[in-house]
Amino acid sequence: MxxxxxxxxxxxxxxxxxxxxxxxxxxxxxxxxxxxxxxxxxxxxxxxxxxxxxxxxxxxxxxxxxxxxxxxxxxxxxxxxxxxxxxxxxxxxxxxxxxxxxxxxxxxxxxxxxxxxxxxxxxxxxxxxxxxxxxxxxxxxxxxxxxxxxxxxxxxxxxxxxxxxxxxxxxxxxxxxxxxxxxxxxxxxxxxxxxxxxxxxxxxxxxxxxxxxxxxxxxxxxxxxxxxxxxxxxTASAVLGAPGVGGDWAFLSSGTWSLLGVELPNPINSRKAFAANYTNEWGAYDTFRFLKNIMGLWLIQEVARMQNYAYSYAELAELAAHEEPFAVLIGVDDQRFLNPANMITEIQAYCAETGQEIPRTPGKLVRVIYDSLAIQYAIQIDQLQALTGQEIRHLHIIGGGANIAILNQLTADLTGITVYAGPTEATGLGNLAVQLIASGEAKDIAEVRELIRESTPMKTYTPSDGVNMTEIRAKYTNISGKQEAF
Structure with missing residues (x-):
């Protein structure tokens, strides 16, 4: 069929x-x-x-x-x-x-x-x-x-x-x-x-x-x-398409939005989860996606659009790779980045207001975004472990962001855990997973995830030594301040 x-x-x-x-x-x-x-x-x-x-x-x-x-x-x-x-x-x-x-x-x-x-x-x-x-x-x-x-x-x-x-x-x-x-x-x-x-x-x-x-x-x-x-x-379909196994993995659905979380059998709507503004989205097969919404690659998409797509996303990533890491940071979840008239000028204004160098080249702008996203991912991995009481040893990055090698490596370095990138078509595969199960061609989601592991290549990123996460996080926190909207 x-x-x-x-x-x-x-x-x-x-x-x-x-x-x-x-x-x-x-x-x-x-x-x-x-x-x-x-x-x-x-x-x-x-x-x-x-x-x-x-x-x-x-x-x-x-x-x-x-x-x-x-x-x-x-x-x-x-x-x-x-x-x-x-x-x-x-x-x-x-x-x-x-x-x-x-x-x-x-x-x-x-x-x-x-x-x-x-x-x-x-x-x-x-x-x-x-x-x-x-x-x-x-x-x-x-x-x-x-x-x-x-x-x-x-x-x-x-x-x-x-x-x-x-x-x-x-x-x-x-x-x-x-x-x-x-x-x-x-x-x-x-x-x-x-x-x-x-x-x-x-x-x-x-x-x-x-x-x-x-x-x-x-x-x-x-x-x-x-x-x-x-x-x-x-996102529910994307998580079904994540090829995780066991109970020590998290997902990062990386696209226009970054959705970082774990799959759970029951919700966590405690006061601590409320204070951290985590969500319990309903999933397929009586699961919950306990996750954090992060602004995601929308920031990159808008920078590219503001430059009339003069550079491909791959070219922008290559330019960013040659820039100094963590020189300039932004609070990626600041509401000013939700739908500004011009993302480039909004990022530049943010940097000026926080006393940082103003990024003016495509490479610097994209580097700011990648560095800031990776830091936010690392902060939320720690938060996720604290809220769930589960140790996370593996992070599956799925969706279009799985193709961004520089961001994936930064994420591995800053989280200190192994990152598996792929599949990029996790959402489509998760959509198909339900159809395969409903049609009787697969028994359950565990079987489909095994099929996905056999069907799609993944790239592994291991953490590098020498990354001072404490110093980087302190800088990010100082710059971004309180970001939650309530």
Missing amino acids: KHVAVDVGASSGRLLMGELLNGKIELTEIHRFQNGFTEVEGQCLWDIDHIFANIILGLEKLKKAGVTRCTLGIDTWAVDYCLVDKDGKRLHEVVSYRDKRTDCAMDAVLAEVPAVDIYAKTGIQFLQFNSLYQLYVEDTGLKARTDSVMMVPDYLGYLLTGVGVTEVTNASSTQMLNLHTKEFDVDLLNLVGLDAGQFSRFVKPGEMLGKLSAELHTRYDLPDCGVITVATHD
Whole structure:
């Protein structure tokens, strides 16, 4: 059986075909397309129709390549949603989490409900763009007309099949799921002016959503395709694609965001976890991803964009490798870097304000980011071990960041643990993992992770001697100060 992973991130989307052959997962890229939000009349919007059109285009390519039957699963980024009326029509364009409408929303919410109470209910970290704060400031007229609130991947699945669901790994990112009742928290729903009836039924990864609609088959030449609800939050899929084994490993899903954490059977929503602003995102197969959101390669992407992509990412990494390490640092999680008008000038202003040399060349700018990210990773590895009581001996870096050798080595040096880089297509593989299990081709996630280890090459980075982490961390802490947003 052939399986298709639709994996849509903040900067691009792809359709990957996977099949199990000779004890390995064989991947074939069917279609790739650009994605990104655009500013329309002062609001940052996703073009959901563009994404859907490219899913259809990819399926048409698949049919032309001779594939007549397959399964399909969709994952995307989290927290953003669609409002759909009783006739199944979208009421508005999808607003990006980087839109400035939530700049003050979290403060307003926390003025009504104490942060500690929200964390006790949900176990989700406080980020100003969580769905809770987006829905709090959402147009009340639109909410009144809403029949169904759908997270982005659920909405795309609805467009394909006509079936609406609420998949739990993505729903947990709303900061409105109650850890104890396993439902949307009534008090938080009341706070944002919604009720539980405006959400479709909950489903877990692995449930069959339905077949492509007859209408789509009438309009397009598509394969006979059954849509399986996978772990629709892309980080949830990425962690399923991490080839870890045993209980002493952590993951770092390195892309637009850096998500660093461990997979646990139960959440940790203690006061210490609250103070450290760690999150308990729901995972597939009754797991939780206890992790920290770190700003990630968004900083690099924006530096490249501000230079009109004059350098490739590989070229920028090569330039950075020749710069002095740890000469200049930034607090990577400062909210000023969430969506500035110009990332380069924002970094330079930060450096000027903290009395540091102002980085002006591409190499220096990228070096600042890599050094600062690696330090933050090391700090959070220590924090993670303290909060969980688990020793971490191995770090699996997955996603696009697995290709950045300089950052991977810096991470190994500063954490003092062995880093395994790869697979880069962990999200697609995790998406396919659920399809393989649901189709009966694999027994469980442990078996799929073994298949992934056999199927994809990984590069190992061992820590170097002579790195004074204490001095580097002190400098970073002094520069970055208190970064948490609540």
